[in-house]
Amino acid sequence: MKKTFLLCALFLAFAASVSGQQGLAFAEKPALVTSIGQSADFEMIKVLLSRAKIAFTADPLIKAEGLNASSKTLILVVGASSKGLGAAGISAEDELKRTNALLKKAKELKMSVITLHVGGASRRGAMSDTLIKSCMAASDYAIVVASGDEDGLFTALAAQAKIALTKVERLSSAGAPLAAAFK
Amino acid sequence: MHTRKSVALAAAALLFFCLSVPSLSAQDIRGRYLIQHDYRPSDGLARIGWLSDYYPGLLGTPGDSKVYYFEGSKPGGTLFIGGGTHGNEIAGIMAAVLLIENLKVEAGRVIVVPNMNNSAVSHQEKESLLPSYTTRGPAWISIQSPSGQRFFKYGSRCTNLAHQGVPDPAGGYVHPDSNEAPLPAWEFRNLNRAYPGRIDSGLTQKIAYAVTQVLIREKVDIAFDYHEADAGGRLANMMVANPKNIGTAAAALFDLELDHGLSLKLEPSNMEFRGLSHREWGAGTDAQAFLTETPNPGMVENAPPDVDVVNDPKNPLGSRVAKHIYSTLAVARVYGESNPGRMILMSGLPAYEDLASQGLGPYLR
Numbered sequence: 449m450k451k452t453f454l455l456c457a458l459f460l461a462f463a464a465s466v467s468g469q470q471g472l473a474f475a476e477k478p479a480l481v482t483s484i485g486q487s488a489d490f491e492m493i494k495v496l497l498s499r500a501k502i503a504f505t506a507d508p509l510i511k512a513e514g515l516n517a518s519s520k521t522l523i524l525v526v527g528a529s530s531k532g533l534g535a536a537g538i539s540a541e542d543e544l545k546r547t548n549a550l551l552k553k554a555k556e557l558k559m560s561v562i563t564l565h566v567g568g569a570s571r572r573g574a575m576s577d578t579l580i581k582s583c584m585a586a587s588d589y590a591i592v593v594a595s596g597d598e599d600g601l602f603t604a605l606a607a608q609a610k611i612a613l614t615k616v617e618r619l620s621s622a623g624a625p626l627a628a629a630f631k
Numbered sequence: 632m633h634t635r636k637s638v639a640l641a642a643a644a645l646l647f648f649c650l651s652v653p654s655l656s657a658q659d660i661r662g663r664y665l666i667q668h669d670y671r672p673s674d675g676l677a678r679i680g681w682l683s684d685y686y687p688g689l690l691g692t693p694g695d696s697k698v699y700y701f702e703g704s705k706p707g708g709t710l711f712i713g714g715g716t717h718g719n720e721i722a723g724i725m726a727a728v729l730l731i732e733n734l735k736v737e738a739g740r741v742i743v744v745p746n747m748n749n750s751a752v753s754h755q756e757k758e759s760l761l762p763s764y765t766t767r768g769p770a771w772i773s774i775q776s777p778s779g780q781r782f783f784k785y786g787s788r789c790t791n792l793a794h795q796g797v798p799d800p801a802g803g804y805v806h807p808d809s810n811e812a813p814l815p816a817w818e819f820r821n822l823n824r825a826y827p828g829r830i831d832s833g834l835t836q837k838i839a840y841a842v843t844q845v846l847i848r849e850k851v852d853i854a855f856d857y858h859e860a861d862a863g864g865r866l867a868n869m870m871v872a873n874p875k876n877i878g879t880a881a882a883a884l885f886d887l888e889l890d891h892g893l894s895l896k897l898e899p900s901n902m903e904f905r906g907l908s909h910r911e912w913g914a915g916t917d918a919q920a921f922l923t924e925t926p927n928p929g930m931v932e933n934a935p936p937d938v939d940v941v942n943d944p945k946n947p948l949g950s951r952v953a954k955h956i957y958s959t960l961a962v963a964r965v966y967g968e969s970n971p972g973r974m975i976l977m978s979g980l981p982a983y984e985d986l987a988s989q990g991l992g993p994y995l996r
């Protein structure tokens with residue numbers, strides 16, 4: 449009985465996530481991927497993009513001035529690492545400023561924006577959440593590893609921004625929905 | 632007169648003995664202070680050497696340790712694997728032992744040092760200065776293998792104070808190249824704060840020097856340092872990679888998830904924090920440097936003194952050993968794909984899922 453209920457719940461959740469997805473591929477190639485928070489998740493996403501055969505350039509620290517029309521889609525790998533920020537010699541405040549300026553420029557350039565959060569619960573917390581809120585407010589689509597949305601933050605932010613959110617069990621499963629988002 | 636003559640004769644006899652069988656006397660000194668670890672190498676073993684082959688100052692000290700060499704019939708790259716940097720991080724030691732007892736190398740070479748800090752492995756001093764997590768756990772673990780019960784030493788984090796030869800620095804330990812604040816004084820005896828090592832300091836620093844020489848002289852392509860961490864903490868289930876080879880690490884971790892459903896976190900070395908293996912090996916040698924951390928229930932704060940570090944229901948030893956070994960295999964494969972002439976091909980090892988579910992026992996000799 450319990451099991452049937454669980455299965456039904458799972459099916460409904462799956463159906464909801466599918467219907468919530470963008471019906472059509474909306475993003476254009478090539479993509480530019482950047483890190484928002486300087487975690488090593490950025491390195492993992494570069495592998496994911498290569499394996500999913502999505503053409504991209506990567507710059508973890510790109511600033512608004514560096515953005516131009518040669519890239520059509522901006523991919524944000526969000527999640528803060530104090531270690532990563534320290535190694536790059538930038539403060540959390542600087543990172544937030546760079547993010548907001550970058551997103552403003554992307555909008556001017558009419559780029560598509562996709563947020564990826566793949567670090568799970570360990571990439572949440574005050575510093576990450578501030579960056580996540582900025583990213584989600586300016587995105588067209590988001591893909592997150594489910595353990596990062598246990599408190600429903602991404603679900604709420606996606607509803608607020610009226611964008612589709614796809615939750616995956618693990619990082620390597622993000623490749624299929626990401627590839628499907630590209631024309 | 633008579634006495635003087637016998638002394639002279641005895642001296643001559645001794646001299647003759649020393650000159651005629653120098654290898655025997657060296658053999659006597661080697662391992663003089665060490666535990667006779669019961670490891671039973673596979674038929675794939677080419678030879679056994681010592682850390683003191685790379686720095687003779689270690690000869691006859693408790694810091695000397697065996698080095699196991701496996702060589703393929705085809706040329707390729709060289710993989711270095713170290714366990715027992717911290718003697719209480721038993722999955723690192725046992726992953727190295729599992730390799731020693733099963734490994735066959737088809738191409739390239741594999742060098743395994745199961746007890747990188749043999750002094751730390753040998754003792755479990757309950758020093759009042761050391762935090763309890765550095766020494767908590769059993770003195771030995773036992774594992775049932777097909778040939779009977781086997782015993783393996785469970786040590787502590789740091790070099791024995793009595794072996795170090797130099798007192799812990801008053802005012803705390805500062806790595807010679809560090810600009811950071813001093814660490815607790817006992818970190819002077821932490822092998823993973825001592826790289827690249829030096830010969831004018833304590834035993835820990837000399838061991839680090841010898842390990843660095845292994846990497847340089849053997850032209851190591853890939854170097855792994857196996858560790859464990861607090862089971863619930865930030866470090867557990869992580870691969871740390873030198874920034875120069877973080878791309879290799881990322882691709883390997885991606886494959887691990889696809890192939891085995893194993894998700895490990897990834898972090899680059901902090902280049903300001905000096906003395907750590909992945910940081911110094913990567914910067915000071917040609918090797919791509921990696922460190923893996925698995926969850927050890929004995930390193931959890933307030934773990935009971937009789938904590939079972941082998942049969943933990945959540946993180947049994949077999950699954951921890953599997954994580955170390957399969958992370959290494961994944962890195963070697965990714966490295967070989969981009970450096971075809973330096974491929975390292977290995978066989979003879981149990982499947983990830985079998986090792987994780989059945990434990991080490993069936994795969995020890």
Ligand SMILES: [Zn+2]
Pocket residue numbers: 716717720858859
């Ligand atoms: Zn350790």
